[in-house]
Amino acid sequence: MQMKKAMAISMIAAAISASAVTPVFAQTAAAKQSVQINTSSFLVNANPVSIRTVVDGGVTLASVRDMINAIGATLHINSDRTVVVKFGDHTLKFKHASKSITVNGTATPISHPVKEVAYSTFIEPAAFIEALGGSYENNAISTVELLDGAEHAVWVNASQLIVSNSAGEGREDYLVNAATGKYELLLTSEGASELVLSPDGTSVAYSDANGAVFTIDLATKQSKQVSTDNSIKNELQWSNDGASLFFLQGDKSSVIAKVTLADGKVSKVLEDKVDYKANLEVSADGTQFAFYVFKQPKVTADSNQDVELDDVAIDATGTEPQIYFYNAKAADNKPAQLTKDTTDKVFLQLSADGSKVSYVSVSNDEASLGQxxxxxxxxxxxxPAFADKDVYQLVQGGSKLYLLTADGSSTNAIYEIDSETGASKLVQTVSDSTSELIVSGSANFAALIDGQLAVWTNGNWKNITN
Structure with a gap:
């Protein structure tokens, strides 16, 4: 009896003990679960990723583990429960409920304390990502190091651009991801012409300082020499079928010629003994051409004066560029002069069918507007058109023309023009620090803004170079 009584007392004591402890445990668990865990969509280096989030005191916090998995960082928890995150040259340390994080040994305050929910750590994502050297905006995380500078850019396709920068005595060309800014070196050169993109967007061509022509496959990054001809080749232009390249030949750009990629053979298209052609434009069928001709200024000097005195007279009368059109199928086989006025002419564009040219006319009068x-x-x-606006740039994008113009005292504007009808419409207003517009054949937009290359995506301009 006594043994049964003792067992009963022990069971009662255990029950009392359990009844005293369980409510406390339940309250703690309930407190931890009072903050609901959700799953939110983030863009991590332009890739969609699901990351757990909680809302604490009106502030959205994101899972530390989910974020480090998405960017490729490492996570370690010390014996004292200090969370240690390493990413590149950055090391972060913090504890639960902490109101600061240590970045490479330096304490940095954060606006909302770290929170533990259901044994997972949550932190304000902007503070966390920026402490790791990345950037964060509207659930978009970027940890890609951006290219410094962008002097020239051209679209390859909707997801890539070629960006060129001067480097020492030469130039460096990069392939840059339009979504993330991630880049890779494509070519380092000295004395090479600009890279020109093939019609199918799969390769680029250039000529080196010796006149040899090369192509680069953009998928494999492999370079191939297609011609050993050593004549000077300026302003390479692809034929529409991708089988040949047109160019201005010679040190005075006197001849329009082409090189066939299959055999490297060079043939002349126009040799009219007229020097200083420039801005070569070719129709889609490869038989019609537009270009400028520049006349050199007349220089006279007193033969009795020592040449070291630089006592010369320069007469620039009649040296303004004039536009010429040449139809290789025409019976007379002679270029026609389209303009004779004294204005400067820039951004020459030939329509695909060769029926017309467009350009921006700029008077020598400093108060005049580009037209x-x-x-x-x-x-x-x-x-003439847009006489009431100062036109800064004209660029072709597929079958459309696009203008960058002044628009008020502190903004510029982008206009689209239908090549067939001439009808125009405002695309968008941009900052007056926008200096160059880059448009693809499928109307993807990029621009140089404050010296940085930015792409138009999801209704905003996003920098993809520094």
Missing amino acids: LVTIDNTGKAST
Whole structure:
């Protein structure tokens, strides 16, 4: 009896003990679960990723483990429960409920304390990512190191651009991801021409300082020499079928020629003994051409004076660029001069069918405005437009023309022009620090803004270079 009584007393004591402890445990568990864990969509280096989040005191916090897994960082928890995160040259340390994080040994305050929910650590994502050297905005995380500078850019496709920068005595060309800014070196050169993109977007071509022509496969990054001809080749332009390259030949750009990629053979298209051609434009069928011709200024000097005195007279009368059109199928086989006025002419564009050219006319008067002009290939029908705006740039994008213009005292504007009808519409207003517009054939937009290359994505300009 006594043994049964003792066992009963022990069971009662255990029950009392359990009844005293269980409510406390339940309250703790309930407190931990009072903050609901959700799953949110983030963009991590332009890739969609699901990351657990909680809302604490109106502030959204994100899972530390989910974020480090997404960016490729490492996580370690010390015996004193200090969380240690390492990413590149950055080491972060913090504890639960902490109101600061240590970044490479230096304590940095954060606006909301670290929180533990269901044995997982949550932290304000902007403070966390920026402490690791990345950037954070509207659930978009970027940890890619960006290219310094962008002097020239061209779209390859909707996801890549070629960006070129000067480097010492030469140039460096990079392939840059349009979404993340991640880049890789494509070519280092000295004395090479600009890279020109093939019509199918799979390769680029250039000529080196010796006149040899090369192509680079953009998928494999492999370079191939396609011609050993050593004549000077300026302003390479692809034929529409990708089988040949047109160019201005010679040190005075006197000849329009082409090189066939299959055999490297060079042939002349136009040799009219006229020097200083520039801005070569080629129609889609490869038979019609537009270009500038520059005349050199007349220089006279007193033969009785010592040449070291630089006592010379320079007469620049009549040296303004004039536009010429050449149809290789025409019976007379002679270029036609389309313009004869004294304005400067920039950003020459030939329509795909060769029927007309467009350009920006700029008067020597400093107070004058840049003006869009379209003229047919006979030179008779000239149509000026945008006379009330200062046109800074004209660029072709597929079948459309695009203008960058002044727009008020502190903004610029981008306009789209239908090549067939001439009808125009405002695309968007941009900062007046926008200096160059880059448009792809499928109307992807990029721009140089404050010296940084930015792409238009999801209704915003996003920098992809520093």
